[in-house]
Structures are given as C-alpha cells and as structure tokens.
Amino acid sequence: MEVNAKITPKTRDEFMQAMNQYAIDMKKDMQNVMIQQAGLACADAMTFTPPIAKEGGQGMKPIAEKTGKGAVKRDIGTIAVAIDDRKASKFMFFRAVCNTLYAGDRGQFTSLMKKYAGKAEMSNNVFYKIAADSDQDRAFSKAKNLFAKYVPRHSDYGTDHIVQDIDAIHERILKTKNGRIVRNGGPGFNWLNKYLVQSKANLQAYIKKKQADVGKLKAGWVGAMRSLPKLNGKKSDFYGKIRPPKWITRHTASTGYAVASINNSASMSVLVGNSIGDNDNVATDADAPNIVYGNRVKQMEKEVRDYLEKNIKKFNNK
Numbered sequence: 001m002e003v004n005a006k007i008t009p010k011t012r013d014e015f016m017q018a019m020n021q022y023a024i025d026m027k028k029d030m031q032n033v034m035i036q037q038a039g040l041a042c043a044d045a046m047t048f049t050p051p052i053a054k055e056g057g058q059g060m061k062p063i064a065e066k067t068g069k070g071a072v073k074r075d076i077g078t079i080a081v082a083i084d085d086r087k088a089s090k091f092m093f094f095r096a097v098c099n100t101l102y103a104g105d106r107g108q109f110t111s112l113m114k115k116y117a118g119k120a121e122m123s124n125n126v127f128y129k130i131a132a133d134s135d136q137d138r139a140f141s142k143a144k145n146l147f148a149k150y151v152p153r154h155s156d157y158g159t160d161h162i163v164q165d166i167d168a169i170h171e172r173i174l175k176t177k178n179g180r181i182v183r184n185g186g187p188g189f190n191w192l193n194k195y196l197v198q199s200k201a202n203l204q205a206y207i208k209k210k211q212a213d214v215g216k217l218k219a220g221w222v223g224a225m226r227s228l229p230k231l232n233g234k235k236s237d238f239y240g241k242i243r244p245p246k247w248i249t250r251h252t253a254s255t256g257y258a259v260a261s262i263n264n265s266a267s268m269s270v271l272v273g274n275s276i277g278d279n280d281n282v283a284t285d286a287d288a289p290n291i292v293y294g295n296r297v298k299q300m301e302k303e304v305r306d307y308l309e310k311n312i313k314k315f316n317n318k
Contacts, residue, residue, distance in 0.1 A: 009290035010297045022300040026307060031262045032231050034270045037296055038258065042225040042272055043242045044292040046218040050282045059218065065247045068214035076207050079173055080166050082200040091194050101144050109143070110136045163195045166206055215248040217282065220274030223254025228272070229262060 010018075023033045047059040051068030058064055081091050093112070100109040113131040126146065133139040163169060197203050222244050255275040262268045277283055 007291055007294045007298060009287055010293040011290065012293060015293040015296055018297040018300050022304060025304045029232075030265070031268060034262065034268060035228055035231055035260070037300070038270045038272045039225050039228050040299070041292050041296055042221040042256070043244075044295050045221045045274070045277065045283070045288060046244060046248065048286065048291045048295070049218060049221075049277065049288045050286055051214065052286070060244055060248065062245075065214055065245070069211045072211045072214065073207050075174075076166075076170060076203075076210065079170060079195055080163075080197050080203055080206075081194040082198070082203045083162065083196050084199050088196065091196055095196060097143070098147060101140075101147060106136065106140050109140055113139060113143075163197055166195060166197050166203070169195060170206075170210075215245075216251045217274070217276055217279060218244070218248045219251035220254060220256035220277050221272075222249055222256065224256030224258050224272040224274055226254075227256065227258035228270070229258075229260045 019033055019037055020030070022028070023030045026033075043060075047057055049059060051064045051071065052059045053061065053063045053067065081088050083092065093115075097109065097112050100106075100112060113136075130139050130142050130146070133142065197206075225242075255277070257273050257275070259271040260269070262270065283289060
C-alpha cells in the first residue's frame with residue numbers, strides 16, 4: 001500500500017481505539033478486524049521500514065531495493081579499495097607510512113613524507129600539514145597520534161599488506177557504527193584509511209554478496225503475515241492482494257511471527273513481530289512503528305468515510 005499524503009504518527013493505544021471504532025462503524029466482527037489490521041500493519045512495516053525511497057515510503061517498490069543496494073555499496077566503499085583500482089596508489093602510500101610508524105622507523109617516515117609534501121593536490125588536508133612540518137620528530141609524533149585513531153588494524157593485514165577477510169572487518173566496523181557506516185559518520189578519515197583488498201573483482205563479488213541481503217529485514221513481516229489466523233476460518237485475502245516483491249520474499253528463513261488469542265471475545269489479542277525488524281534500530285530511527293500505527297488509523301478512517309458517503313448517496317437517490 002502506498003500513501004502519498006502526509007501520515008501523522010500514532011501510538012499503539014490510538015491505533016487500538018481507532019480499530020474498536022472501525023469495527024463498530026463498519027459493523028464488522030472484531031476478531032476479523034484485528035486479524036486484518038495486523039496483516040495490513042505487516043505490509044505497512046515493509047513499506048515504511050528501510051530501505052525506502054528518499055522521499056519516504058515505497059518500501060516494496062524497486063526504488064527501495066535500489067536504495068538498499070546503493071547504501072551497501074557506499075558503506076563498503078568507505079572501508080575498502082582494490083589494489084588494482086586507479087585510486088589505490090595513495091592508499092598503498094598510506095600503508096607504507098603506517099608501516100614506518102608501527103616499526104618506529106623515523107628515517108623512512110621522513111623520506112616518505114618528503115615525497116608526499118610535494119603533492120600540491122593534497123595541500124588542503126591534515127596529512128599534508130604533518131608532511132610539511134620541518135620538525136620531523138614532531139611530525140612523526142603527530143602522525144602517530146592521528147593514526148592511532150584512524151589507522152586500520154595492523155593485525156588485519158597479511159605480510160603483503162593486503163587484507164584476506166574483508167567480511168570480518170566490515171562486520172566489525174558495522175557493529176561500531178550501529179549497522180550503517182556512512183549514515184553514522186563513516187570509519188573516519190576515509191580518504192586514507194581504507195583497507196586494501198586483492199582485486200576489484202574480489203571487492204565487487206563481496207559487494208554483490210552483501211547486496212543479496214537487501215530485503216531480509218522486511219521478509220520477516222511476510223512470515224508474520226502468513227502466520228496469522230484465517231478470517232472467518234477461511235483463507236484471508238489481504239496477503240494475496242499485497243504481493244511483496246521477489247527481492248523480499250526470496251529470503252525464505254522467516255524471522256516473523258504471529259501470536260493470536262481470539263477465542264475469548266472479552267480478551268482478544270493478535271501480536272505480530274519480526275525478530276530482526278529493528279536490527280541496528282532501522283525501524284526505530286525511521287519512526288516506523290508509529291508511522292505504521294498512523295497509517296492504519298488513517299486508512300481505517302478513510303474506509304469508514306467512504307462507506308458512509310456511499311450509503312448517504314444510496315439513501316439520497318431513493
């Protein structure tokens with residue numbers, strides 16, 4: 001379901017109140033209303049939980065998949081560069097400087113920095129200012145202090161100074177950046193501290209592998225929707241009408257669930273959830289839960305209005 005007009009976020013309590021009123025106004029069985037709204041809420045969760053379009057929503061459209069894949073590529077691009085990339089030379093130079101710092105080789109450090117100081121295109125960055133310092137002992141100390149914060153771990157590299165397992169490094173940095181490197185400030189100083197990997201082909205293969213995970217969070221809501229009880233004991237129709245795209249449904253290991261207690265009319269409840277739906281706070285940061293509640297309230301109010309207007313027209317035409 002796509003919503004073009006503005007959605008006012010609502011709380012769970014407001015959603016429950018609206019659902020009760022909806023059942024009364026539409027003369028519908030509350031049991032069925034709860035099941036149906038729970039299923040539609042699952043669809044809304046897919047629509048409003050990242051990846052989504054830049055303008056918001058459209059979370060089941062191709063633009064959302066494209067946005068998700070682009071975010072993965074950008075994130076990995078902040079931490080890794082291939083040695084056969086045309087941009088790799090400055091990173092290889094940086095690795096050489098790092099090695100002099102690790103080894104405490106001030107002579108080799110001074111020699112490398114003299115080469116760097118002559119590069120006019122680098123004159124606006126902090127590294128250039130260190131290289132231009134006439135006091136090489138001070139420059140060496142400044143570089144160690146600066147790189148202590150930004151230098152990739154020496155232990156991540158093999159003897160050839162090429163990382164063999166970018167996956168482990170990527171996952172480690174993702175954890176420090178709450179799952180999103182670019183959005184949460186990047187690894188820092190990323191024009192210098194990228195890890196060197198074997199080749200562009202290897203790096204592209206890794207990016208493609210991680211892009212295949214796009215849609216996995218949303219897929220849990222498909223599982224939750226499918227787990228709901230049937231309406232009036234019959235197959236419910238809301239799932240068949242929603243049709244999540246293949247880039248979501250291809251993730252068959254469901255993390256979604258539905259727990260329903262609907263036999264006692266005095267205390268009915270339907271709970272839907274997704275155990276990874278808020279990984280790295282993607283749903284919380286997007287205010288997805290309250291937007292979902294808000295959209296359900298909005299759509300129920302619209303349906304009631306349409307129903308009443310239709311009946312008024314029928315009455316007036318008699």
